[in-house]
Every structure is written in structure tokens, then in C-alpha cells.
Amino acid sequence: MAVTYARGFRAGTAACGIKAFTTGASAIPGDQRDDLCVIHSASPCDTGGVFTTNKVKSASVVIDQLHLQRNRVQALTINSGNANACTGAQGFRDALLMAKLSADRLDLDPDQVLVSSTGVIGRYLPMDAIKSGITEACSQLSPDAGAAAARAIMTTDTQPKTAQTELEIAGTTVRIGGMSKGSGMIHPNMATLLAYVTTDAAVEPGLIARLVRSVADRSFNQVTIDGDSSTNDSFLILANGAAGNEPIRAGTSQAEQLQAGLVQVARELSRAIARDGEGATKLITVKVLTAASDKDARTAARAVASSSLVKTAVHGGDPNWGRIVCALGYSGAELALDTLHLTVGGLVVFERGAGVDVDLSGVRRAFEQPEIEIVARLGLGDGAAEAWGCDLSEEYVRINADYTT
Amino acid sequence: MAVTYARGFRAGTAACGIKAFTTGASAIPGDQRDDLCVIHSASPCDTGGVFTTNKVKSASVVIDQLHLQRNRVQALTINSGNANACTGAQGFRDALLMAKLSADRLDLDPDQVLVSSTGVIGRYLPMDAIKSGITEACSQLSPDAGAAAARAIMTTDTQPKTAQTELEIAGTTVRIGGMSKGSGMIHPNMATLLAYVTTDAAVEPGLIARLVRSVADRSFNQVTIDGDSSTNDSFLILANGAAGNEPIRAGTSQAEQLQAGLVQVARELSRAIARDGEGATKLITVKVLTAASDKDARTAARAVASSSLVKTAVHGGDPNWGRIVCALGYSGAELALDTLHLTVGGLVVFERGAGVDVDLSGVRRAFEQPEIEIVARLGLGDGAAEAWGCDLSEEYVRINADYTT
Numbered sequence: 038m039a040v041t042y043a044r045g046f047r048a049g050t051a052a053c054g055i056k057a058f059t060t061g062a063s064a065i066p067g068d069q070r071d072d073l074c075v076i077h078s079a080s081p082c083d084t085g086g087v088f089t090t091n092k093v094k095s096a097s098v099v100i101d102q103l104h105l106q107r108n109r110v111q112a113l114t115i116n117s118g119n120a121n122a123c124t125g126a127q128g129f130r131d132a133l134l135m136a137k138l139s140a141d142r143l144d145l146d147p148d149q150v151l152v153s154s155t156g157v158i159g160r161y162l163p164m165d166a167i168k169s170g171i172t173e174a175c176s177q178l179s180p181d182a183g184a185a186a187a188r189a190i191m192t193t194d195t196q197p198k199t200a201q202t203e204l205e206i207a208g209t210t211v212r213i214g215g216m217s218k219g220s221g222m223i224h225p226n227m228a229t230l231l232a233y234v235t236t237d238a239a240v241e242p243g244l245i246a247r248l249v250r251s252v253a254d255r256s257f258n259q260v261t262i263d264g265d266s267s268t269n270d271s272f273l274i275l276a277n278g279a280a281g282n283e284p285i286r287a288g289t290s291q292a293e294q295l296q297a298g299l300v301q302v303a304r305e306l307s308r309a310i311a312r313d314g315e316g317a318t319k320l321i322t323v324k325v326l327t328a329a330s331d332k333d334a335r336t337a338a339r340a341v342a343s344s345s346l347v348k349t350a351v352h353g354g355d356p357n358w359g360r361i362v363c364a365l366g367y368s369g370a371e372l373a374l375d376t377l378h379l380t381v382g383g384l385v386v387f388e389r390g391a392g393v394d395v396d397l398s399g400v401r402r403a404f405e406q407p408e409i410e411i412v413a414r415l416g417l418g419d420g421a422a423e424a425w426g427c428d429l430s431e432e433y434v435r436i437n438a439d440y441t442t
Numbered sequence: 443m444a445v446t447y448a449r450g451f452r453a454g455t456a457a458c459g460i461k462a463f464t465t466g467a468s469a470i471p472g473d474q475r476d477d478l479c480v481i482h483s484a485s486p487c488d489t490g491g492v493f494t495t496n497k498v499k500s501a502s503v504v505i506d507q508l509h510l511q512r513n514r515v516q517a518l519t520i521n522s523g524n525a526n527a528c529t530g531a532q533g534f535r536d537a538l539l540m541a542k543l544s545a546d547r548l549d550l551d552p553d554q555v556l557v558s559s560t561g562v563i564g565r566y567l568p569m570d571a572i573k574s575g576i577t578e579a580c581s582q583l584s585p586d587a588g589a590a591a592a593r594a595i596m597t598t599d600t601q602p603k604t605a606q607t608e609l610e611i612a613g614t615t616v617r618i619g620g621m622s623k624g625s626g627m628i629h630p631n632m633a634t635l636l637a638y639v640t641t642d643a644a645v646e647p648g649l650i651a652r653l654v655r656s657v658a659d660r661s662f663n664q665v666t667i668d669g670d671s672s673t674n675d676s677f678l679i680l681a682n683g684a685a686g687n688e689p690i691r692a693g694t695s696q697a698e699q700l701q702a703g704l705v706q707v708a709r710e711l712s713r714a715i716a717r718d719g720e721g722a723t724k725l726i727t728v729k730v731l732t733a734a735s736d737k738d739a740r741t742a743a744r745a746v747a748s749s750s751l752v753k754t755a756v757h758g759g760d761p762n763w764g765r766i767v768c769a770l771g772y773s774g775a776e777l778a779l780d781t782l783h784l785t786v787g788g789l790v791v792f793e794r795g796a797g798v799d800v801d802l803s804g805v806r807r808a809f810e811q812p813e814i815e816i817v818a819r820l821g822l823g824d825g826a827a828e829a830w831g832c833d834l835s836e837e838y839v840r841i842n843a844d845y846t847t
Contacts, residue, residue: 055568093779094770123767123779125796158764159797268768359563362674366498373499374528391530392564 039183041200043237045079048182050189053170056118058154058163069397072326073170076113076233077143077178082275083240083248084110084151086289087257088248089270096121096128097152100136104148105322107243110275111149113233114139114171117192117218120229121154121162131162131181137430138168142175144244154269155229155333157380176220187216190231191252196313199281200305206291207283211238213298217257217306228308229267232257234302237407238295239278240285247287248296249274257304258313259339259424298331311342314427321351323425324412325370328420335422342426352428358386365413376416382409444588447619450484450684453587454579455594461561465567476594478521478575481638482548482583486514487680490647490654491556491701494675496687501526501533502557503676513647515680516554518638519544519576522623523595524725525634526559527565527673536567543573547580552656558676560597560623560634588779592621595636599623601718609703611696612689616643618703622662622711635715636671637662639707640655643700644683645690653701654679661708664744664759664829665716679704712830716747720830726756726831729817730775733825738775740827745773746816747831757833759809763791770818781821787814829832 041048052069086105088098089169098138104110114135119130136150145148154162187197201214215234230359278284281325285291312320328334341347344364350357360381365372388393403409403414446453457474489676491510493503509515519540526533541555548555559567592602606619619641658677659726683689683704717725728747733739746752749769757764770777784792787808791800808814 091768091771093767093778120764121763123792123797125779158762159792216674266772268771277775354693357563359525359528359673362498363563366496366673369673372497374530387528387564391532392528 038217039187039201040076040233040235040418041180041183041186041216043396044277044278044279046235047077047178047180047235048074049102049176049178049187050074050176051089051183052175053116053166055116055166058166059157059160061168071185072118073114073116073167073174074186074189074316075171075174075178076186076235077275078111078235078275079279080277081111081149083110083242083245084108084273084275086271086273087249087253089266089268091266093094093123093268095269096124096132097155098155098269099152100132101153101271104151104394106248107148109150109412111145111151112139112143113151113273115153115190115231116162116170117190118156119154119160119162120156120158120269121271123159127161131164134164135171137169138171142172145272149208153213153231153269155190155231156270158268179343183214183216183406183441187375190216190218192218192229194313196309197312198309200282200309201304202298202301204294206270206282206285206294209280211282211295211298213302215302215306217310219310229269230272230280231269232258232272232303232306234274234299236274236276236295236299237278237279238285239280239282240276240295241287244285244287244292245274245276248299250301252296252303253333255300256307259335260307260314260426261341266303297373306359311425311427317427318407319351320408321348321426321427321428322408322424324410324439326412326414326418326421328415328422329371329418330420331422334418337365337368337415338412338422338424340364342424343414348426348428350397350408351404354401359391361411361413362387368413370407371417372415372418378414378416380412382406443691444606444619444752445481445621445638445640446585446588447606448617448640448682448684450642450682451640452482452583452585452593453479454581454583455479455587458521458571458575460521460568460571460746462567462615464524464562466485466654476590477523478519478542478572478579478590479594480576480579480605481518481591481640483516483680483682484684485682486516486554487739488647488650488680489513489515489678489679489680490651491676492654492658494671494673496671496673498673500674501529501537501777502559503614503674505534505537506558506676507701508554509556511542512553513651514554515556516550517544517548518558518678520558520595521567521572521575522560522635524567525561525563525566525674526561527669528564539569540576542574543576544580548817555749558636558674560595560636560674563673578602588619588621593621595621597623598633598648603711603714603718605707605714607703609699611643611687611699614685615813616641616687616700617626617687617704617708618705620711622715624715629679633807634674635677636674637677637708637711639679639704641679641681641692641700641704642684643681644687645681645686645700646692649697650679650681651732653704656839657701657704657708659740660705661712664740664747664827665712665831680835714830716830722832723812724756724833725813726753726795726833727813727815728829728831729815731817731826732822733820733827734776734823735825737825738826739825741828742770742775742818742820743827743829744774745769746818747829753831753833756809759806763797766816766818767792768782775820776822778822779818783819783821785817838842
């Protein structure tokens with residue numbers, strides 16, 4: 038299941054007490070949840086990654102970018118509880134040591150291991166605990182530990198996030214699975230997003246690196262706000278070829294099929310992140326259609342999904358469509374009110390330059406559903422995109438949600 | 443006081459029940475607070491304005507941009523409760539009618555009146571109520587009604603916001619006063635910011651239009667998030683010359699003095715907005731010094747002040763300086779950890795590329811003060827700027843504030 042759904046991938050986990058060691062708190066007995074996992078592939082993978090654009094990068098991100106250059110990755114070691122960011126030279130040594138300790142246990146070279154960290158910034162990794170954790174995790178690698186790995190990477194997440202799918206590519210069954218962490222907050226500028234998608238598809242070397250960004254643009258980048266990224270955000274795709282298909286080449290229909298499968302899994306993980314928003318009770322899906330370009334559509338959809346005031350209106354069941362129009366307006370996407378057509382939960386609320394005199398109680402009912410779909414047709418081209426968010430609750434809502442009513 | 447502190451300016455207010463008429467709610471007897479005001483100058487003013495960059499603009503903003511072209515403004519009419527945005531052709535007619543009704547009562551031409559609206563989007567202005575309100579407000583213009591005018595423009599604000607100062611320019615006393623509304627929310631993408639600064643300084647025609655943007659960049663633009671602006675944001679400066687000084691010309695030391703006074707008043711109004719954040723208990727001042735440029739400093743300061751996670755850390759008294767470094771990192775400003783020097787409440791928490799082993803309880807005490815100053819020295823040039831924000835409370839905080847502790 039999950040990150041071990043594709044053939045040839047195994048996972049192992051360990052409880053190291055990393056957060057307790059990091060913050061100096063004493064670990065609570067019995068509260069030792071898994072906080073480290075190792076993912077291992079039976080053979081080297083074609084691998085691609087997208088990382089944070091923050092100028093301050095975790096040592097783990099820098100090391101991964103280095104290790105990806107040789108493109109023969111065969112394992113991942115991930116810890117939660119400590120981000121290993123803003124930790125200077127010691128941080129780099131620790132990230133390299135994480136890779137080396139894992140490589141030693143798995144009979145690999147250090148540059149065949151990628152490392153990720155998530156948690157508190159500015160504290161050194163508790164390397165003794167991590168060393169024992171790596172030993173333990175590597176000693177119990179199993180194809181059944183995908184779900185446990187998804188739990189081990191959680192920080193403020195309330196739910197583990199996994200997804201998988203199966204495709205038929207040129208007569209061969211190809212599996213894709215994945216896990217992610219991160220919670221869709223009000224303003225997710227530091228909720229580190231970590232996501233790992235594995236597939237047993239065989240591909241020509243370099244294909245995954247070519248696909249990974251467009252997969253991210255259609256999935257994880259649509260649950261965060263443009264330009265805001267943590268020191269540690271990482272999204273990796275690994276393809277180990279265990280399915281035994283003819284290696285997929287770029288530009289072919291098989292490559293398109295594979296990409297669609299990767300996007301499907303990545304989107305499911307993205308929606309899980311949005312749904313797990315802190316205090317969230319509803320998933321908001323924003324579709325922007327007939328935009329001037331796909332890029333415009335992505336920008337506009339993200340602006341609506343991340344608008345605090347749209348979120349509070351949704352939470353309060355307040356049919357304040359003006360907030361949606363406003364978010365479209367400041368998104369930066371091309372926009373003309375004359376051609377804008379807006380629906381909320383299937384009800385038309387805005388068209389031909391003005392609000393529609395709709396039954397407001399119908400809109401309110403739509404906003405009260407656990408999943409709300411907002412569709413904006415911009416009428417300017419054939420760009421399309423989706424973004425996902427969650428509602429906002431409590432104090433902030435008490436002030437905003439009832440604003441029109 | 444306030445917007446009537448400078449000589450020659452008078453204000454009048456009226457309670458029109460605009461929000462009740464707009465939303466169809468029945469007005470609560472006794473709850474009829476002022477929601478319209480008129481500001482009148484004894485003579486035409488040199489006027490400059492900065493408006494929302496949202497592609498969807500309130501009709502009032504479009505009309506004001508038109509009226510400013512002739513630069514002989516002598517009155518402002520402002521309503522709260524209804525934004526007159528997304529209201530199509532009817533919205534433009536209504537905004538023009540607001541100007542004309544005011545002009546008729548004040549014996550001016552319509553293009554001598556600027557209009558502002560703030561409140562619910564997508565509903566037509568209740569023009570009958572507004573007409574009576576304009577009549578009433580114009581009938582009781584007084585230099586004593588500045589404070590009442592500041593209350594009349596409030597929406598979710600809990601406090602009216604006013605400021606004033608007096609300068610000696612080339613031997614003449616010049617007064618500057620102002621008022622603003624808007625509350626420094628979590629993500630103020632739709633908390634309309636309205637601000638009006640009046641002065642009795644005499645200036646050469648066009649000077650105010652040349653100064654207004656740099657005043658905004660040093661004040662109101664530092665309490666909002668870049669690129670996010672409501673349909674109605676407006677900042678206007680009016681100079682009527684009643685002080686009788688020799689008209690101030692651009693590029694002179696007198697112009698610099700005047701600009702400094704305008705910035706001072708605008709900053710005080712900006713800080714009041716930040717302090718009045720929804721649910722806020724603390725004012726956060728972020729100073730960025732020795733940045734590569736002033737622009738970089740502004741960007742970086744704003745990123746820190748608007749980071750939800752910095753805000754929650756401050757609220758929770760959590761000395762999580764990593765969140766500050768992270769916000770600097772994604773701000774887009776040039777940054778080098780090696781030269782970064784960071785203080786919180788006067789205590790050094792980061793320097794020479796790593797966190798300082800400071801007494802964390804001292805930092806925590808600093809975060810517990812009602813006003814917190816964060817100073818980041820980037821060590822890259824001589825750019826400097828300030829930004830202001832407030833802390834974040836409740837549900838969101840319960841999850842984030844205790845993250846490191």
C-alpha cells in the first residue's frame with residue numbers, strides 16, 4: 038500500500054523520540070510514535086525532485102539536490118520532529134551522515150540515499166537517536182509498512198496521507214503509490230510539504246526528472262500559496278522498473294499515460310492535505326476554466342482556494358460570492374467581469390458582469406456541504422486548473438463569516 | 443482633530459442604515475450608527491491618491507481616478523456597509539450620483555468630489571438612504587466632527603483610527619491630520635483599507651500626486667500583503683493651502699519636511715490598523731535594516747509581519763525564531779545567513795549563520811509584551827524599512843503556538 042504499493046519498494050520505521058530530544062522535553066513513555074522511516078527500492082530508480090524555493094534551505098534539501106545529479110537513488114530516509122534547517126555546517130554533516138548511515142545498512146553508496154527532515158527549525162538533529170532509528174528501520178524493511186511510513190512522517194497532520202493506482206501501459210500493469218504530509222493551513226508558509234511517489238514503471242533515464250515539475254504544478258503547488266514555501270518542502274518521484282515494461286520514452290503516449298497516473302496519485306495526496314487543514318471541516322475545490330492560459334488558471338484557482346475570506350465565508354455558510362470575485366481580481370490572472378461565469382455548488386451566482394439574483398438559501402446549503410466546488414469560467418481562452426483548500430474556523434470566522442448576513 | 447485637524451477642513455456624518463438596507467436585514471432601533479461622512483475643504487486641494495491594484499475595482503475607485511485628473515477636489519463622501527463593487531453599470535451611476543448629490547449640497551462641480559465605499563460586495567447602494575445621509579451630513583459640517591467621521595467609516599474595526607501632527611515649515615505652522623479604517627487580519631486580502639490624510643500646507647500643483655505613493659510605500663503598504671488588495675482600497679492626501687505658507691515645490695527641503703510629516707501620520711494610522719487586528723492582542727513591529735535595497739527591506743519586513751506562523755509564535759510567547767528566518771527566506775529579498783543578525787525584543791537570537799544559545803525564557807518574556815519589536819539586520823547594504831502586524835489567536839494558535847515547546 039501507499040509508498041510500497043509499487044513492486045520492489047519496501048519500508049521500515051522507528052520511534053526515536055526526535056522531537057523530545059530536539060526541544061529538550063522529556064519523552065512521554067508510551068507516546069513514542071514512529072518518527073523516522075526508510076524507503077528502499079530493490080534496484081536503482083530514475084528519480085526526479087521538486088524542492089522549496091525558499092532562499093533558506095534545509096541541509097537535507099541541499100544534499101538531495103546533490104545526490105540527484107548521479108540519478109541512481111535507491112533509498113529515502115525521512116525524519117519528523119526536527120527540520121535540520123538553519124543549522125550551519127553541522128546540519129550538512131548531519132544530513133550527509135543520515136545518508137551514509139542508511140547506505141551502510143543497505144549496502145549502497147551514500148549518494149544513493151535521499152534524506153528529508155521536517156519539524157522544528159534551528160536545532161541540531163539528535164544524531165544518536167537517528168542512528169539507532171536508521172538501524173532499526175533498515176532491519177525491518179517490508180512491503181507492508183507503507184501505511185506505517187505515512188504515519189512516521191507526520192508532524193501537525195491529524196491523518197496519514199496515502200494514495201495508489203494501477204495502470205495498464207502497453208499491456209503491462211504498472212503501479213503507482215505515494216504518501217505525503219503537511220496540513221493545509223490558513224497560510225501554509227511553513228507547513229512543510231513532503232511527498233513521495235513511487236512507481237514500478239520502467240522508464241528511460243531522465244524521464245522522471247522531466248515529468249516531476251509538471252506533476253507538481255497540477256497537484257501540490259495548488260494547495261500552497263505562490264512564493265511561500267518552507268525551508269524543507271520536497272516532492273520526489275522514484276521509478277524502479279520492477280514492472281518489467283519496455284522502458285517508457287519521453288514524448289510518447291505511454292509517457293502521457295504515466296504522467297496522468299502520477300498526477301492522479303499526487304492530486305489525491307494534495308486533496309488529503311487540504312482536507313486535513315488545521316481546524317478544517319470542509320474541502321474546497323476551485324476549478325478555473327476557459328482562462329487565458331493554464332498558468333493563469335492555476336494562479337486564479339490558487340488565489341480563490343487560499344483566500345482567508347473565501348474560506349471563512351465557506352465555513353460560515355455565507356453566500357458571499359463577492360469574495361470569490363475579489364480573489365480572482367487580485368490573483369494576477371487575466372480577468373474580465375463581462376465574461377466571468379461563477380458557480381458555487383452548481384448554482385450560478387455571477388454572470389454577465391453582475392451578481393445573479395439567486396436563491397441565497399440554496400447557495401448557503403451548498404456551502405454547508407462537507408465538500409464544496411467553486412467553478413469560475415473566465416471566458417478568455419482554454420486554460421484550466423484546479424486548486425484545493427479548506428475552510429477557516431473559530432475567532433477569525435466569528436468576525437468574518439457573518440459579514441453580509 | 444483627525445481629518446479636520448488641518449485648517450479649512452470640516453466633516454459631517456449621518457446614520458443611513460446602509461448595511462441593513464444592503465443585506466435586507468431589518469435595522470435594529472437604537473443601533474443606527476453613523477455610516478456616511480462628508481469631508482469638505484474651504485478651497486480646492488492639491489490631491490493625490492493610491493488605489494487598489496485589484497483587477498476588479500469598485501465603481502467609486504474608477505470614478506475617483508477620473509475625478510483626480512482635473513485636480514480640483516474639494517470634498518470626499520464616504521460610506522461604510524456597502525462596497526459598490528461588482529455592481530456593473532448601475533454601480534457607476536450610483537457612484538457618480540453620490541458625487542453629484544454631494545456637489546449640489548456643497549455648491550461644487552461633481553468632479554470636485556471623491557467618493558469611497560466599503561462593505562459588502564455585489565449589492566447595489568441603497569441610494570435613497572445615501573441621498574438623505576448626504577443631505578444630513580452636509581447640513582452639519584463642522585471642524586469638530588473629525589472623530590465622528592473616523593467612526594463613520596468603520597466596518598469590522600473595533601476602534602476608530604486617527605492621527606495628527608504639526609510642523610514648522612519655513613516659519614509657518616503646517617498641520618496634518620488623518621483617519622483610516624481596516625483591520626489587520628490574518629491575511630488582509632479583503633479588509634478594505636481606506637485612509638485620508640489632510641493638510642493645510644500650500645503646495646505647487648501636482649506635488650501631492652508625486653508624494654502619495656512613496657508615503658504609501660512607507661506606511662499602509664507595510665500592513666498588507668503584497669499583491670493582495672480589496673476592490674476598494676484607497677489612500678488619499680489632500681492639501682488645501684490654508685496655512686498660507688509659500689507653496690512648497692518638489693525637490694526642496696520643505697517638500698522633504700512635508701513628506702516626513704505625511705509619513706509620520708500615515709504610519710501612525712498604519713500601526714493603529716495592525717493593532718486593531720481581529721482577535722489581536724499585540725502589535726508586532728518588524729524592522730529590516732542593512733538590506734540590499736529599501737525595496738528588499740520593505741518586502742522582507744512585510745513577509746515577517748504577515749507570516750501566520752510568526753504571528754502565532756508571538757501570540758503563544760513561543761521563541762521560534764526559525765519562523766522569522768524562514769519568512770525572510772521566502773520573501774524574495776536578497777538574504778545570506780552568514781550576515782544575518784536577528785533580535786527579538788532586543789535579544790540576539792540569530793547571528794553568523796546559526797541560532798544563538800540565548801536564554802529562551804528571556805525571548806519568551808519579550809514575546810509576551812503588548813508590543814514586540816523584531817529587528818533583522820541583513821548585512822547586505824543600506825536598505826531599511828518597517829512593517830507592522832498583529833498576533834494570531836485561537837484555534838490556529840492552539841495547533842501552532844506550542845510547536846517547539
